[in-house]
Amino acid sequence: MPALFIDDWAPVASHRGWPRRLAPxxxxxxxxxxxxxxxxxxxxxWGDRDAVHxxxxxxxxxxxxxxxxxxxxxxxPSLGVFHAPAIRLERALQDxxxxxxxxxxxxxxxxxxxxxxxxxxxxxxGPAPGAAGTTGFLDASGPALHQIPVGPVHAGIIEPxxxxxxxxxxxxxxxxxxxxxAHKGIERLMQGGDAVAGTRLAAxxxxxxxxxxxxxxCRAVELALGIEPPPxxxxxxxxxxxxxxxxxxxxxxxxxxxDASFSLMHAECIILREHVLRVAGAWTGHRLMMDxxxxxxxxVDLDDKARDAVQALVRRIDARLPELVELYDNxxxxxxxxVGTGRLPPTLAAQFGCGGCIGRASGRDFDARRDLAYPPYDxxxxxVTVFTEGDVDAxxxxxxxxxxxxxxxxxxxxxxxxxxPIACLPVAxxxxxxxxxxxxxxxxxxxxxxxxxxxxxxxxxxxxxxxSWFQWPLLEAAIEGNIVADFPLCNKSFxxxxxxxxx
Amino acid sequence: MRRLLLKNLFSRPLTEPAPVPADVGxxxxxxxxxxxxxxxxxRAVDAGSCNGCELxxxxxxxxxxxxxxxxxxxxxxxxxxxxxxxxxxxxTNMRVALERTWDAMPAPKWVIATGDCAAGCGxxxxxxxxxxxxxxxxxxxxxxxxxxxxPEELLRGLLALLADDRRAPR
Numbered sequence: 001m002p003a004l005f006i007d008d009w010a011p012v013a014s015h016r017g018w019p020r021r022l023a024p025x026x027x028x029x030x031x032x033x034x035x036x037x038x039x040x041x042x043x044x045x046w047g048d049r050d051a052v053h054x055x056x057x058x059x060x061x062x063x064x065x066x067x068x069x070x071x072x073x074x075x076x077p078s079l080g081v082f083h084a085p086a087i088r089l090e091r092a093l094q095d096x097x098x099x100x101x102x103x104x105x106x107x108x109x110x111x112x113x114x115x116x117x118x119x120x121x122x123x124x125x126g127p128a129p130g131a132a133g134t135t136g137f138l139d140a141s142g143p144a145l146h147q148i149p150v151g152p153v154h155a156g157i158i159e160p161x162x163x164x165x166x167x168x169x170x171x172x173x174x175x176x177x178x179x180x181x182a183h184k185g186i187e188r189l190m191q192g193g194d195a196v197a198g199t200r201l202a203a204x205x206x207x208x209x210x211x212x213x214x215x216x217x218c219r220a221v222e223l224a225l226g227i228e229p230p231p232x233x234x235x236x237x238x239x240x241x242x243x244x245x246x247x248x249x250x251x252x253x254x255x256x257x258x259d260a261s262f263s264l265m266h267a268e269c270i271i272l273r274e275h276v277l278r279v280a281g282a283w284t285g286h287r288l289m290m291d292x293x294x295x296x297x298x299x300v301d302l303d304d305k306a307r308d309a310v311q312a313l314v315r316r317i318d319a320r321l322p323e324l325v326e327l328y329d330n331x332x333x334x335x336x337x338x339v340g341t342g343r344l345p346p347t348l349a350a351q352f353g354c355g356g357c358i359g360r361a362s363g364r365d366f367d368a369r370r371d372l373a374y375p376p377y378d379x380x381x382x383x384v385t386v387f388t389e390g391d392v393d394a395x396x397x398x399x400x401x402x403x404x405x406x407x408x409x410x411x412x413x414x415x416x417x418x419x420x421p422i423a424c425l426p427v428a429x430x431x432x433x434x435x436x437x438x439x440x441x442x443x444x445x446x447x448x449x450x451x452x453x454x455x456x457x458x459x460x461x462x463x464x465x466x467x468s469w470f471q472w473p474l475l476e477a478a479i480e481g482n483i484v485a486d487f488p489l490c491n492k493s494f495x496x497x498x499x500x501x502x503x
Numbered sequence: 504m505r506r507l508l509l510k511n512l513f514s515r516p517l518t519e520p521a522p523v524p525a526d527v528g529x530x531x532x533x534x535x536x537x538x539x540x541x542x543x544x545x546r547a548v549d550a551g552s553c554n555g556c557e558l559x560x561x562x563x564x565x566x567x568x569x570x571x572x573x574x575x576x577x578x579x580x581x582x583x584x585x586x587x588x589x590x591x592x593x594x595t596n597m598r599v600a601l602e603r604t605w606d607a608m609p610a611p612k613w614v615i616a617t618g619d620c621a622a623g624c625g626x627x628x629x630x631x632x633x634x635x636x637x638x639x640x641x642x643x644x645x646x647x648x649x650x651x652x653x654p655e656e657l658l659r660g661l662l663a664l665l666a667d668d669r670r671a672p673r
Contacts, residue, residue, distance in 0.1 A: 115595035117631040152600050155579035157547045157560045160597055181596045182551045185630035200626050207555025270565040499553045
């Protein structure tokens with residue numbers, strides 16, 4: 001395997017899983033330059049005590065690393081100046097840590113709307129009084145242009161966020177998102193608590209990705225502590241994660257069609273979704289399976305009755321799915337809305353390291369379950385479907401393919417369900433500082449988790465990066481040139497998380 | 504499409520019988536029933552929830568719960584709403600939007616705090632970015648607890664608003 005420039009950087013021994021390396025003084029600039037090539041993908045960027053971290057993935061060699069730039073003062077060199085996907089992450093870094101990112105192309109506050117009870121809640125010097133100012137919107141002016149403000153309270157039962165459209169007649173010239181309305185300060189709440197207390201928060205980062213986010217968090221904790229959940233636990237986690245994927249994809253396919261006013265598909269899909277949630281509820285005691293993935297394993301076992309129910313569910317969806325695919329295929333008026341709408345070019349998806357079905361509908365052949373495989377996906381490799389069209393239609397078709405792939409995975413997972421315990425024995429709290437990072441594929445894409453535990457086991461820093469961070473900016477690109485009335489369709493086909501992003 | 508519709512036409516309905524309404528007290532129930540008869544228009548506001556409550560609110564629309572059969576509708580504008588249903592621990596960033604939505608609703612109006620966060624901040628207690636319970640921002644009439652409340656609980660809470668003598672619990 002050819003060496004990369006980062007391989008020369010000094011490794012940090014306390015970090016387990018992928019390597020963590022310390023960047024030399026000019027290292028951030030080299031990293032910025034390297035991110036411009038499609039080979040190196042930015043997985044995340046977050047602040048810490050006297051440091052800033054960036055997680056990267058090298059696609060050809062399929063390996064990941066965390067890179068750390070130690071800071072002497074309050075100034076951080078910008079990656080965003082080289083690599084646009086880092087800009088919002090650096091805006092959030094400024095808001096949360098009270099540092100200044102030097103030469104950041106867009107330095108307006110992002111999560112901080114000037115309402116928090118303190119400024120720089122994660123800063124080195126502790127939270128400061130006061131708050132950041134308000135943000136203006138990017139300029140778009142011309143004689144025939146008009147603006148449409150939407151949100152943060154939307155027309156339906158939706159999460160809060162603001163969209164500022166500038167339109168020329170019916171055509172969207174520019175969309176600018178303003179997020180942060182759902183910011184709950186989760187990373188600060190986690191600090192000081194133990195890993196088990198953090199699990200309840202990790203499960204509520206984004207309610208629809210509860211299993212996946214809990215899994216990413218728990219895996220980072222487990223790597224840090226050097227423990228490995230028993231095989232039965234990892235398989236049960238995967239069954240839960242695939243049920244979560246099924247429920248969400250079914251809901252999304254229906255909701256996308258509903259936004260094109262094709263309510264029949266919606267009605268059919270949400271029936272199947274309800275079946276999934278009921279099986280999950282009967283098995284785990286919680287329809288969204290919150291708090292069922294815990295550090296060291298899972299909280300519930302799968303008895304024969306629950307196993308039969310899951311298998312019956314697979315058969316039920318199997319029987320209905322071809323009819324729904326046929327319904328989608330044979331409804332020309334529906335495809336008139338979805339084909340060619342909201343096109344996301346593959347170059348942008350690659351540049352942003354856009355995960356999930358959005359990336360895979362735009363030619364980005366990446367799935368953390370396969371490309372950075374973690375148990376049990378090292379043995380149960382999912383079928384990854386990729387389209388290159390990048391339109392709403394492609395995003396529907398990737399989801400339909402992934403529903404089928406998840407059904408096959410659940411079958412194979414249940415056939416090979418190992419016997420044994422569902423969680424490893426509790427371990428003594430660490431006597432030294434330990435840390436770990438993990439990437440877990442949720443229904444929306446890859447979720448990054450970084451956890452560092454202090455001696456004694458209290459969480460010193462926990463960072464959870466939702467896949468939406470690299471998808472929201474692309475929605476702005478995909479909607480350009482489309483008509484305003486197609487925005488709900490485009491937005492739903494992305495289905496980015498607000499809560500997971502705002503954290 | 505025709506085949507699917509035909510098949511559905513000859514299969515049994517999935518819709519389940521109504522659950523027993525939650526107990527919200529005679530006074531409130533009477534007041535709402537008198538004012539609104541048997542229809543209820545709800546404006547939902549997510550004041551920073553994790554989206555779990557929203558998912559279960561969505562589920563109310565599926566064939567099993569079919570909330571519209573009770574005359575309950577989720578509406579797009581606060582101007583059309585009788586009830587403001589709020590989820591989430593009211594983030595400081597959402598406080599103004601929540602207040603304005605409440606102000607935009609015509610009287611008489613009621614507020615339902617839905618989920619443990621809206622009821623009392625839930626797991627986000629103590630955050631610099633959360634105001635906490637909805638009742639700290641606007642007056643709350645009914646609380647539906649749960650994290651998130653399952654659809655049946657939501658339905659029980661909503662039916663409580665509509666229940667009158669003619670709709671006695673089965």
